[in-house]
Amino acid sequence: MIPVELNDAAFIVVQLEPAEHEDIKALRDTLRHFAVFDATATTQVRAHAQQAATFLNLILLAAPGDPAVLLTQASEAIDAAIKACEAASINEPRITQTDLIAIAHDPGDADALSADMAAPASANRTRRQTPKRTPTIVAAVTATTVTAIVVHPTAVDGGMVPDDADLSLLGDFIAESRDSMAGAEAALLELEANPEDIEAINTVFRAFHTVKGTAAFMGLDKLADFAHHAESLLSRVRDRELPYTQAVANLSLRSNDVLGEFLEAVETSVQSHEPITLPSDYALLMHDLLNVDAVLAGVETRVAAAPAPSATVADTVAPIAATAAIDAAPRAQPTRAAAKNDSDLSVRVRTDRLDRLIDMVGELVIAQSMIAADPAVAASGQHDLVKKVSQAGKIMRELQDLSMSMRMVPMKSTFQKLTRLVRDVALKAGKVVELVTDGEETELDRNMVDAIADPLVHMVRNAVDHGVEGPEDRMRAGKPRAGRVKLAAFQQGGSVIVELRDDGRGLNRDRILAKALEKGLVSPNHTLTDSEINALIFAPGFSTAETVTDISGRGVGMDVVRRNIESIRGRIDIQSVLGQGTVFQIRLPLTLAVTDGMLVRVAEERYIVPLTSISLSFRPEPDMLSTIPPNGEVVMLRGEVLPVLRLHQMFNIQNAVTNPCEAILMIVGDGEHRVALLVDQLLGQQQVVAKALGDGVGEIPGISGGAILSDGRVGLIIDVARMTSLARTGDARPRALSFAA
């Protein structure tokens, strides 16, 4: 069978003009990709494809020689690749692809650079096709005339799941991808209603991107390739090259479906040990994605099987049905074997149940302390009763510690996945990289481990693909041939730190700044500090990589990285020295569930301020305070001037202490964003379990969540970072109820 890529390449190359550099580049990349990644093709076929790519590259490099001749040579190389393909699959029924090319080369059609002209001649050939063949026939018909015909053999065989694939990783991948796909579908539907929603496009884009990256890593090249093309389309929408039209929507939704089916097929293949059955829409859609401009231009480039539609449908369906039937029989046994492997000394529990358990234990502890504090017990004078109640309390606190620890898992498995990733990415990128890990046994809340897994994949991939230089460059720079990527996790105070260190080329701040200016992310008359420039790599759509590969370089990723990390109350910092390497440091709270907080009172209300954001608390003297007209207040502390933020004003609380000298100022926030928060009283330190405020309330600026206090009431946790930024912008409007309906 002739691979889709070659077919298309043959078709495109004859239409190219030597000056169409963009298209030549695209074709070159397709061919290179094919030559490197298509496992189904023979070495000879790949060599020809590579050769064709080289000819095209020579044109791009403006090498000596006539570009037109080079184009012809590229065309011949593709031709040779197709012939080699045919030779390799001589027993298979095939389409005489050479015919198509011959027509295109026909001197009579020499001026026919567009497919429109070449088509009518080949239309006859299409009609001659017998219904015995499996190929899906893709023809093109407009209202007036037959415009283009491309004939695709449908590759039913999607390749095998690689032998060395880690099945548990694969399972995770499939489950995660399904979630992504579901999210992408929702976003796509959302886009139907609101095509300008860039966030929704980003969601879909990220979903495809993640599938692509992981699929490439798992060795599922066809899937990765497909996701790559689906993603490319959205990338153009995101960069506003293309409007989000109905046609794009259809293509994207179909892509999403095919990815979903593909995942299912992979799963089936794992169980059945049969090759992956490609989704029925795969070839068609792949074609559309490769010829996306033509499809979007409204030219109906294809109509399935003009002469005998019913026959074709049956043909396409039949082999799949057959495969399914074969699958069914041998599946039972391997499944049982797999189940046996899985049996371990652990029990898998759904995290929501675990969370519920922790909630209930928390409630139990509160209920117990309320009993203990009840006058009927505490003041009863019955020592036996008091002793029993306090004994129960001890047990409950132990129970609470135990339930909390159930969520803690070591970083080991996450690091292991990354080890494999480094190996594969380095291999593909032609680099020599050694990965050193440290602190694998560091434990982290399960939710957090999950939340940083994806960001780490992106970051490690970037470190290997962009950070570490190729062996030659490294030698030239006087570094060891092998790049070194170090991944470490350790505890520091109340935080866990995950650090990724590479000794690569470091961030090129000049290039980052140039790119940011080009993308309009910063205004040209601003001067940025080094760390601000470093932080630009977290902006959505930012990428300085010169080539987009299937591994990285699309500028998705780092924005996701930061968002994921911030969503678990973590922080990411970058340090980088040009030519020496980059250090990414992720700082995470020990557990998501428990926050060390200071309980404060403002009039009747109680709030929790996370202990980590408090530097100190004090009662000011009158001479420390000054007013800046019209209504700014500052406090001078050890030579430092800090703005005063009145919590009762921010939250509109009545009857609070208004004279700071009779209340307490808490210095909160970090760095330049420190403020003095005015509260009535400090009630004491408390460990609280942070919870969302419930979907009905939505997000409240300045409040990060709620926690159940020791008396069973809800205390609100103050989001210090948000609060300080609110203070600067002065936005104090009440927010509407946001409903998830």
Add this chain to the structure above:
Amino acid sequence: MTSTVDRSPTSLGGKYLTFFLAGEEYGVEILRVQEIISMMPVTRVPRTPSYIRGVINLRGKVIPIMDLREKFGMPPATEPEQVMIVVQVAGVQIGVVADKVSEVASIAAADIDPTPDFGAEIHTEFLLGLGKSNGRLRLLLDIERVLSTDEVIAIASLPGLTQSD
């Protein structure tokens, strides 16, 4: 049976939890009601609309509490309210404050009248209809609409409704 409520009248019949609010009796479909809890201290949440009274701890879960009087533009309660009715709408749990609950009433579709039109100022679309049983009139709330709109809804002081009690 000849009722012409636009919202498929036959499906409106069924069980309703009825409760008192400012002297009127209201009903919510029983299937929406998750539980009834007695009044407890509510933590006020800043920067929310006035009809969000705050949040409570419902056995370890934080849920918002809505003040229907505020929502309906009624004056504040003079006597302490007794209950909160926890309803579930579109997967979201929310408590609504009521003066006190009355009963679970079976109201046949035939006994549900369409809401009369009171003109533009009064939003009758938040009512499923008017239920009549045992000589009492109940305002059947479309709780989903009530909870999912951001506005304060004036359904207070519907003229000509109070005399039927």
